[in-house]
Amino acid sequence: MGPGERRFSRVLLFFEDLVKVPLFGCRHCGECLLSSTGFVCSQNCPKRLRNGPCGGTRDDGSCEVYPDRKCVWFKIHRRSALLHRLSLLYRINGIHDWTLEGTSAWLNVFRKRAKAPALFVRNDARRVQEIARHGIPADEEERANEIVTNGLAGKD
Numbered sequence: 001m002g003p004g005e006r007r008f009s010r011v012l013l014f015f016e017d018l019v020k021v022p023l024f025g026c027r028h029c030g031e032c033l034l035s036s037t038g039f040v041c042s043q044n045c046p047k048r049l050r051n052g053p054c055g056g057t058r059d060d061g062s063c064e065v066y067p068d069r070k071c072v073w074f075k076i077h078r079r080s081a082l083l084h085r086l087s088l089l090y091r092i093n094g095i096h097d098w099t100l101e102g103t104s105a106w107l108n109v110f111r112k113r114a115k116a117p118a119l120f121v122r123n124d125a126r127r128v129q130e131i132a133r134h135g136i137p138a139d140e141e142e143r144a145n146e147i148v149t150n151g152l153a154g155k156d
Helices: 003-024 072-082 086-090 105-110 124-134 138-150
Strands: none
Touching: 003 105, 072 086, 086 124
């Protein structure tokens, strides 16, 4: 990232601060998943998990690390159900690219360094039922296996 782009990123980050921090608790990861996590920032998880809760979530939905708080992924699931976006939780998100930390997610999407947000979800209930019956679609499962075996950083 050149000096001009870095300055532009800081300007965009200022506007992201005005919107995403107060509304969603944004942590400036640089590759925003808000649209696929019920508009709850998954990076607020103490373990910064991107693909679902850890094994320590308690029966009442509380966090393993901070038992006085609800698990971030518990909140994500509740909000996704409310917004009819549950099918997006079955997507496999790539490993976090730490070089994007503290940069503008909007600019990173534009420059194709980060995945674009999922704006609309059609037939969410039907998709969730299909996944429950048939499992994760083959292309998503294949992508997950690639990430695990090759250690890909979610880049296309």
